[in-house]
Amino acid sequence: MSTTADAGAPTAHRPASGAWLHGVVREVDPAALAGLVGMDGRDVRAVRSAGLVAVVSDAPLAEYGEEPLRRKLEDLSWLEGAARAHHGVVEALSRTGAVVPARLATVHRDADRVAAVLAEREAELTAALDRLTGRTEWGVKGYVVPGAPAAEEEPPATGGGGAGAAYLRRRRAQLTAREQGQRIAAEAAATVHDALAQYAVAARRHAAQDRRLSGAPTAMVLNGAYLVDVAALDGFTELVRMLAGRHPQVRLELTGPWPPYSFVAERPAEEAHQVREPAW
Template sequence: MTSTAELAADRAAPAAGAWLHGVVRDADPAALAAIPGMDGAPVRTVSAAGLVAVVSTAPLDEYGEQPLRRNLEDLAWLERAARTHHAVVEALARQGPVVPARLATVHTDDSRVAESLAARRAELVATLDRLTGRGEWGVKGYLVPGAAAASAAAVGGGGVGTAYLRRRRAQLTAREEGQQAASAAAEAVHASLCELAVAGRRHAPQDRRLSGVATPMVLNGAYLLDLAALPAFTDLVRALSDRHPEIRLELTGPWPAYSFVAERPEPALTVREPW
């Protein structure tokens, strides 16, 4: 017989959902035991339809729809959640192909996760097949202030005021021409990289406060590569850097293939079923 105290404890315990990190073909239990999830405990798996979803236990008093909506407006909470989620996805990607889930994808229980795997099996298997033996690399390009501004130092006649106006006009013209040249170089670099990559995407340039670089970003590219093509891709980035001195290129990766996983249209925030 269940005691009154046990019933009270059951009523007090918050319902737990499942925060989805990603889907894989299989997972090593020993490796998962070393990966902390959203609640600090090791991540766990939900298996169905020959696939494995890696999830964190997510108490719905913190990760349910209304609490989650409030928490996502808390930048400190959001940063911690994003870092934890990304760390799990990165750990999975080191073991093999993974279909990463969008941040804050929470199912109300494990059965909903299993239903989602079954419903999307064909799509998920096709994506995992596409990502096998491949990885995502990023190439960022930053404007390099050019020597064109040197012409702004020339001062003609007409007095100090006229000289200042001429110098200022030349500076603005040089800056505009430099930005146009950098934009054209970014287009050319992206096109060249896409020829070697399986697929490529251009994301919006990051704000300087996010990039941490003083000069503007003109290229924020993501490229899906066969692992065997990485040396040639790295050489190409170096060659393009020499060919286009208007921009400084930075190669990063490998990353989980966030940029090459199809996303269905959906609200920005969810406690979701199905996924």
């Protein structure tokens, strides 16, 4: 096993430094890493082993050991910044070719351990890189369109009871219409997802985001991820456009390209100091 990692035992002059893992690639140009900034503004570096390259940031264990990291992950402000820094490196790697992104907060005890993981999982990681080569992840989100044509509306109910009863009937009719609209939008979203999944190489349907997270004025009914061949991208985007016209009950939003977070198998990494399990 060969590795360029320099991670000897800690000394009195050099405290123990873990390795925050960003992702794995087949190869990387050192010039491409020169301008990248990882965790806490630190430079990123390559750890080579078994014909693979892991890109890491130094992560002192006094700050990123299991207990300190657990406390950090409870700080939403820190977590947002960490996610942004981690994603920035993964996104830059994805622009140079296939990348197997590590899940957020995957910290190994040192670079030697990272190299060992590359050797242990060479076949698995190589197969993942083969599967992701020439493909990118795209997201399609769908939101309810209020008042979109769906089904023939029933005539308003009539009857006595005065102004109070009339108000209750109107309110009941409004709630019924809203529920029906959301149901029909959900059915349309399922149809859209099935059509996109048949076109894509692989597809995942994630849980819909709450409006407080999505920032959208109406409910999300589709949160799909699709692995698409680069050569087939024009056809995929045209299919999204066509489906949007065919299903006016749902407003579709295409996002991407993204690193293939949704299409990396979940697997814990032995001896990694982390709270959340990594993607591999």
